[in-house]
Amino acid sequence: xxxxxxxxxxxxxxxxxxxxVDHKKIAHLYLISGGFFFLLGGLxxxxxxxxxxxxxxxxxxxxxxNEVLTMHGTxxxxxxxxxxxxxxxxxxxxxxxxxRDVAFPFLNALGFWMFFFGGLFLNCSWFLxxxxxxxxxxxxxxxxxxxxxxxxxxxxxxLQISGFGTIMGAINFLVTIxxxxxxxxxxxxxxxFTWATFVTSALILFAFPPLTVGxxxxxxxxxxxxxxxxxxxxxxxxxxxxxxxxxxxxxxxILVLPAFxxxxxxxxxxxxxxxxxxxxxxxxxxxxxxxxxxVWAHHMFTVGMGPIANAIFAVATMTIAVPTGVKIFNxxxxxxxxxxxxxxxxxxxxxxxxxxxxxxxxxxxxASAAADYQYHDSYFVVAHFHYVIVGGxxxxxxxxxxxxxxxxxxxxxxxxxxxxxxxxxxxxxxxxFFIQHFLGLTGMPRRVFTYLPNQGWETGNFVSTxxxxxxxxxxxxxxxxxxxxxxxxxxxxxxxxxxxxxxxxAIASPPPVYNFAQTPLVRGLDAFWLEKMEGKKxxxxxxPLGDIHMPNSSFLPFVIAFGxxxxxxxxxxxxxxxxxxxxxILGLLITLGSMFLRSVIDDHGFxxxxxEVLELEKxxxxx
Amino acid sequence: xxxxxxNWRLFSLFGMMALLLAGCGKPFLSTLQPAGEVxxxxxxxxxxxxxxxxxxxxxxxxIFVYVxxxxxxxxxxxxxxxxxxxxxxxxEIIWTVIPIILLLILAVPTVLTTFKLADVxxxxxxxxxxxxxxxxxxxxQYWWEFEYPDYGIITSQDLVVPTNEKVYFNLIASDxxxxxxxxxVGGKMDTNTDNKNQFWLxxxxxxxxxxxGVFYGKCAELCGPSHALMDFKVRPxxxxxxxxxxxxxxxxxxxxxxxxxxxxxxxxxxxxxxGCHAVTPVDKxxxxxxxxxxxxxxxxxxxxxxxxxxxxxxxxxxxxxxNSVKPGNKMAGTYGHLTEEQIDALAKYxxxxxxx
Numbered sequence: 001x002x003x004x005x006x007x008x009x010x011x012x013x014x015x016x017x018x019x020x021v022d023h024k025k026i027a028h029l030y031l032i033s034g035g036f037f038f039l040l041g042g043l044x045x046x047x048x049x050x051x052x053x054x055x056x057x058x059x060x061x062x063x064x065x066n067e068v069l070t071m072h073g074t075x076x077x078x079x080x081x082x083x084x085x086x087x088x089x090x091x092x093x094x095x096x097x098x099x100r101d102v103a104f105p106f107l108n109a110l111g112f113w114m115f116f117f118g119g120l121f122l123n124c125s126w127f128l129x130x131x132x133x134x135x136x137x138x139x140x141x142x143x144x145x146x147x148x149x150x151x152x153x154x155x156x157x158x159l160q161i162s163g164f165g166t167i168m169g170a171i172n173f174l175v176t177i178x179x180x181x182x183x184x185x186x187x188x189x190x191x192x193f194t195w196a197t198f199v200t201s202a203l204i205l206f207a208f209p210p211l212t213v214g215x216x217x218x219x220x221x222x223x224x225x226x227x228x229x230x231x232x233x234x235x236x237x238x239x240x241x242x243x244x245x246x247x248x249x250x251x252x253x254i255l256v257l258p259a260f261x262x263x264x265x266x267x268x269x270x271x272x273x274x275x276x277x278x279x280x281x282x283x284x285x286x287x288x289x290x291x292x293x294x295v296w297a298h299h300m301f302t303v304g305m306g307p308i309a310n311a312i313f314a315v316a317t318m319t320i321a322v323p324t325g326v327k328i329f330n331x332x333x334x335x336x337x338x339x340x341x342x343x344x345x346x347x348x349x350x351x352x353x354x355x356x357x358x359x360x361x362x363x364x365x366x367a368s369a370a371a372d373y374q375y376h377d378s379y380f381v382v383a384h385f386h387y388v389i390v391g392g393x394x395x396x397x398x399x400x401x402x403x404x405x406x407x408x409x410x411x412x413x414x415x416x417x418x419x420x421x422x423x424x425x426x427x428x429x430x431x432x433f434f435i436q437h438f439l440g441l442t443g444m445p446r447r448v449f450t451y452l453p454n455q456g457w458e459t460g461n462f463v464s465t466x467x468x469x470x471x472x473x474x475x476x477x478x479x480x481x482x483x484x485x486x487x488x489x490x491x492x493x494x495x496x497x498x499x500x501x502x503x504x505x506a507i508a509s510p511p512p513v514y515n516f517a518q519t520p521l522v523r524g525l526d527a528f529w530l531e532k533m534e535g536k537k538x539x540x541x542x543x544p545l546g547d548i549h550m551p552n553s554s555f556l557p558f559v560i561a562f563g564x565x566x567x568x569x570x571x572x573x574x575x576x577x578x579x580x581x582x583x584x585i586l587g588l589l590i591t592l593g594s595m596f597l598r599s600v601i602d603d604h605g606f607x608x609x610x611x612e613v614l615e616l617e618k619x620x621x622x623x
Numbered sequence: 624x625x626x627x628x629x630n631w632r633l634f635s636l637f638g639m640m641a642l643l644l645a646g647c648g649k650p651f652l653s654t655l656q657p658a659g660e661v662x663x664x665x666x667x668x669x670x671x672x673x674x675x676x677x678x679x680x681x682x683x684x685x686i687f688v689y690v691x692x693x694x695x696x697x698x699x700x701x702x703x704x705x706x707x708x709x710x711x712x713x714x715e716i717i718w719t720v721i722p723i724i725l726l727l728i729l730a731v732p733t734v735l736t737t738f739k740l741a742d743v744x745x746x747x748x749x750x751x752x753x754x755x756x757x758x759x760x761x762x763x764q765y766w767w768e769f770e771y772p773d774y775g776i777i778t779s780q781d782l783v784v785p786t787n788e789k790v791y792f793n794l795i796a797s798d799x800x801x802x803x804x805x806x807x808v809g810g811k812m813d814t815n816t817d818n819k820n821q822f823w824l825x826x827x828x829x830x831x832x833x834x835x836g837v838f839y840g841k842c843a844e845l846c847g848p849s850h851a852l853m854d855f856k857v858r859p860x861x862x863x864x865x866x867x868x869x870x871x872x873x874x875x876x877x878x879x880x881x882x883x884x885x886x887x888x889x890x891x892x893x894x895x896x897x898g899c900h901a902v903t904p905v906d907k908x909x910x911x912x913x914x915x916x917x918x919x920x921x922x923x924x925x926x927x928x929x930x931x932x933x934x935x936x937x938x939x940x941x942x943x944x945x946n947s948v949k950p951g952n953k954m955a956g957t958y959g960h961l962t963e964e965q966i967d968a969l970a971k972y973x974x975x976x977x978x979x
Contacts, residue, residue, distance in 0.1 A: 139844070237816055272705055273706075279710070303815065354683070364672065445842070
């Protein structure tokens with residue numbers, strides 16, 4: 001196999017991506033599919049807002065509205081936000097720690113294809129009777145009651161498959177970060193985004209198993225005659241709520257900690273200052289993750305757990321505000337005394353602070369259990385979590401897209417278009433969600449497909465719908481920007497922004513397949529910045545130039561995941577049709593067979609020889 | 624910062640918040656116009672937490688605006704390298720300790736109120752005071768049943784309660800999980816399928832008058848296609864009127880029908896509808912058999928199907944095609960086709976079912 005880049009046909013490129021185990025290409029795959037699902041989830045959001053624009057509207061009525069609502073939430077959380085976070089983890093973390101790839105490249109590819117086929121399976125429901133319609137939380141009594149079509153089965157099996165992928169990804173990053181840091185990169189010299197990835201991966205490792213268990217119970221109840229959630233047979237529906245939220249609350253931090261990481265990088269870079277209070281930032285991240293597991297029942301204050309449980313979870317929830325506050329002030333003081341350059345990513349980072357603080361303080365208000373009886377399941381909650389997830393996570397993903405795009409693709413996204421996207425999105429976001437606080441406080445429950453006139457909700461809902469269209473316009477401009485940039489964007493050097501601090505900016509954009517020709521020596525936090533301050537243009541190598549060992553591409557990850565995709569169809573329909581069971585078993589055989597092949601075929605990878613590396617590096621230097 | 628100053632600031636913020644929030648929404652529906660002890664307590668907590676949070680936002684905003692303006696990279700500073708500051712222990716302690724204090728200010732009343740709202744001892748006493756009103760709420764797709772166990776009567780959709788005293792509730796759902804919420808009167812509680820929940824509310828007389836005598840109730844938990852339409856109404860009455868209402872309800876032994884068209888309607892009703900719907904407030908069937916709303920005082924209700932204006936036209940619309948009003952409801956398709964005459968007769972009959 002030759003590593004020297006040359007023009008390839010479409011088929012060859014496609015095959016390359018279907019079989020790749022390179023973390024950079026897997027990042028592209030995550031970015032493209034996550035981006036696609038983001039557009040899909042956004043479209044669903046627009047439909048929701050169109051339906052609610054005026055009272056008694058009949059654009060999406062009853063069950064269909066519930067399907068759109070469920071798929072909006074599920075898609076955005078599981079199929080858009082998480083894969084996009086994974087895109088940046090894949091693209092950046094190995095570079096930030098000076099590694100040539102992740103610890104398990106094969107597993108990395110498998111994780112992606114699991115997510116992809118899980119998401120695809122979930123969305124197939126649209127064409128096969130109907131999508132899940134019990135909300136993204138899929139509370140047990142309603143999801144067992146939803147028998148008109150197989151929607152909920154697509155939910156349980158689809159999320160199960162993509163959840164496996166997520167756990168694989170998390171384990172991979174944990175092992176990578178623990179084992180593959182370049183010489184000198186101690187834990188307390190790791191960039192904040194790498195720290196966030198590390199802690200997030202630990203969160204996934206502990207948070208996803210409860211979801212897996214819950215989904216298995218749900219699958220048993222719906223498809224195989226189980227009674228886990230059937231009170232008449234000794235089951236209990238509240239168990240589902242606990243299992244879901246033991247996963248669901250850490251999930252919030254699984255999304256938002258990487259967002260914090262992305263912003264930490266951006267604040268430092270464009271303020272030309274090292275992160276203020278780095279060690280307290282690390283500590284706060286770990287503490288948030290830890291506390292994140294102690295507070296799940298605040299989603300269930302009105303379930304009837306009694307005052308003792310409610311009081312404990314209320315106070316525990318409030319404590320999370322402390323480390324989060326520490327972070328906010330650390331970011332502010334990173335900018336304090338700095339030299340702030342307002343690039344597009346920095347726009348998002350700066351806007352993130354007030355937006356996220358808004359979401360954070362309403363979070364504390366919600367933590368006050370007795371008052372939460374009023375907020376719970378009202379539009380106040382809808383406003384709160386959109387402030388956190390859009391104002392925190394989506395802002396971070398958009399910021400990260402603009403920030404790392406030149407690193408990932410070697411071309412700069414257009415800054416003018418980028419800022420247009422930002423302003424439209426920022427205005428639209430606040431227009432959509434701010435007013436929803438008041439809709440909730442004036443009595444509007446969430447997840448309603450319509451509302452009657454004369455309840456005082458007309459204006460608020462209309463304003464909210466207008467805001468949604470601003471965000472849609474922003475997204476369209478972003479897409480135009482991407483197309484224009486891909487066609488004729490300016491090529492950028494390694495240190496694309498000129499102010500890069502971490503290792504990824506020390507190598508070419510996009511990086512060569514082996515990342516670092518020589519593993520770098522890390523001499524402190526912000527390793528590249530330190531070298532630049534000493535007048536050097538490159539990193540100090542920690543090893544002589546030598547042959548580089550690389551893993552072979554493989555089609556097996558695709559096939560393993562595809563087998564589960566087939567099996568899921570079989571088991572979904574096994575009660576309705578004779579072909580169900582055989583197809584289910586066939587799918588499992590495909591998966592297990594490919595796993596067997598993977599186990600018995602020796603694959604030692606290949607070497608890129610020293611001369612080839614030299615040639616590539618020289619070409620890069622001349623480019 | 625000395626304590627007096629801090630208190631003063633909090634207090635004035637408190638006042639501002641109250642001014643800002645009051646008058647938001649409708650008096651029969653808004654949590655910001657509390658209409659009883661429970662809503663009052665929750666409203667105070669909302670004001671307290673909002674005030675603290677606005678304080679936090681203001682502090683962050685001041686630093687934020689200063690930093691963003693003061694430290695932007697100006698022309699001629701392209702090569703400026705700012706001092707690389709590691710951190711500051713003093714500052715970090717400040718912004719750890721102050722939030723902890725602010726949270727404590729919120730946590731104490733939160734815990735106290737949480738316990739107060741959960742105090743349902745009076746309703747579970749073995750020798751329950753005769754005057755303690757207890758209502759069993761049973762939520763169904765997509766209607767509400769209100770049973771008064773001490774009086775032996777059942778009604779649905781319109782909850783009638785006495786004002787200015789604690790009313791206790793037993794909450795349960797018969798099909799899927801719902802949530803019982805009267806925003807103006809107090810926070811919600813879920814109606815689970817697994818177990819009975821209990822809580823209490825107070826309906827203030829003055830606030831009731833201000834709201835025009837009726838509060839809006841909502842289902843707050845996604846429960847199926849018509850979740851949005853699962854409304855109910857609350858009619859709080861002064862204690863003597865409430866007692867009178869209970870008496871009247873208890874005295875209904877059998878609907879009294881005089882109008883000939885209504886009589887025809889009664890015949891149709893008794894042939895098919897009566898299997899699910901009872902027409903007397905005293906219904907001795909077990910709750911599993913009570914699969915549809917009790918219609919004993921249907922003529923007195925506020926709304927048709929919980930949402931449509933209460934008139935014969937809307938009732939006929941509902942009878943003609945329930946799914947066009949409430950998609951996914953359990954009544955559609957349980958009775959055969961009705962002719963227009965039959966619908967007219969039924970509507971006449973149902974509207975004549977009055978207690979008051």
